[in-house]
Amino acid sequence: MTQKDITFVADFLTEHFNEAPELYNRKGKYFNVERVGQYLKDEDDDLVSPPNTEGNQWFNFLKDSTHLKESPLLFPYYPEKSLHFVKRQMEGVIDQCLQKPSDVIGKSVHQAVCMSLYKISQSEDSTPQLFKLPFLWNDKTSNLHYVLFTMLENSISKIHILRRHTDTSRSFSNGILAVEFGNFLNNSINESSDSRCYSCLDAHFYDDETVTVVLKESVQQEGKERVLAQLPLS
Secondary structure, eight states: OOHHHHHHHHHHHHHHSSBOGGGTTSSSOSBOOOTTGGGGOOOOSOOSSOOOOTTOHHHHHHHHOHHHHTOTTSOOOOTTSOHHHHHHHHHHHHHHHHHHHHHHHHHHOOOOOOOOOOOOOTTOSSOOOOEEEEEEEEETTTTEEEEEEEEOTTOTTEEEEEEEESOTTSOOOOEEEEEEOBTTTOOOTTSOTTSOOEEEEEEEEEETTEEEEEEEEOSSSSSOOEEEEEEEOO
16 A cells, blocks of 8 residues: 555544544444445434535525425425435335325226137146237227237237227227238239238337338348338228
């Protein structure tokens, strides 16, 4: 170690670990702890060396503001407490805010309809992922709710559309259909009927009447063609 290093350590000990007689009646050690570490202790005790907020622009601003001084929207400041204490206080407030909506929403949710999409063998160790890229869309004009999704394995060239009325009390025919892309994009007389087959990479609603899909060629070769297609929902 150089003399500069030793001086630095000595100055640190002198500044932060000098005896503090005014703290003798308190629990714990009788010297000032390092000022950063005290904020990280998971204790409810007051800080040994609380920060000096004199001249802080934010505190001066709050002090001079009649409306903000007592505002319930501002989280209270605890200058004598560690960050762990403040974190627990904030978590308690957030939990309290979320509890009521959680109860209300939880009691209002119920199963409206059940549809069997596929069956798997009970002997399989791991359930395969057959359900992919579900996308939700709400048509507020017609009060209809749509779900777009694809099924892997034997139907990669299809996209499924599930329709449901948002008002479950109304009598409305639920619909689920599949659109198969196959080779419908062939537009040249030179292309054979099975020369190009497309599968769906992604699908989203563009608006209430249009579905946008990203397709790729299913052939196993380099430079597969990608197609962005917009299909009318009708």
